[in-house]
Amino acid sequence: MDDCLFCKIVRGEIPSRNVFEDDEIFAFHDINPARPVHLLVIPKRHITSLANVSESDAPVLGRILAVANQLASENGSPDGFRLIINTGRIGGQEVPHLHAHIVGGSVPVGPMLKRI
Numbered sequence: 001m002d003d004c005l006f007c008k009i010v011r012g013e014i015p016s017r018n019v020f021e022d023d024e025i026f027a028f029h030d031i032n033p034a035r036p037v038h039l040l041v042i043p044k045r046h047i048t049s050l051a052n053v054s055e056s057d058a059p060v061l062g063r064i065l066a067v068a069n070q071l072a073s074e075n076g077s078p079d080g081f082r083l084i085i086n087t088g089r090i091g092g093q094e095v096p097h098l099h100a101h102i103v104g105g106s107v108p109v110g111p112m113l114k115r116i
């Protein structure tokens with residue numbers, strides 16, 4: 001996806017503060033952190049949103065969940081975190097490349113549906 005913001009980040013065309021990369025996924029600091037720890041974990045391959053996944057995406061989605069605790073722990077949220085995947089218009093998704101927010105820090109994240 002030539003014009004996708006997060007595809008450009010994966011390709012290194014837009015700078016980001018990266019924290020993790022493997023063959024399938026990429027993780028970096030959110031540019032506008034809502035909490036002391038705010039990371040984004042994305043599939044390297046363009047997937048628009050959770051509304052656009054198929055069974056063949058299950059492995060990469062599993063990878064995102066599987067690395068979340070390690071990334072949170074290594075980046076300042078060792079006692080838990082919240083993982084959020086905003087989806088589509090109703091979910092408030094602003095960047096149309098699937099991404100999981102990891103938010104945390106040393107104090108509780110707070111109410112469930114507060115906008116992040």
Ligand code: AMP
Nearest residue numbers: 014016029030031032086092093094095
């Ligand atoms: P969402 O509303 O779930 O689509 O979240 C998009 C997130 O991407 C927001 O938290 C933004 O702060 C973040 N964001 C936008 N542009 C960048 C960027 N260039 N680098 C890092 N994070 C970004």
Ligand code: ZN
Nearest residue numbers: 004007046097
């Ligand atoms: Zn993309």
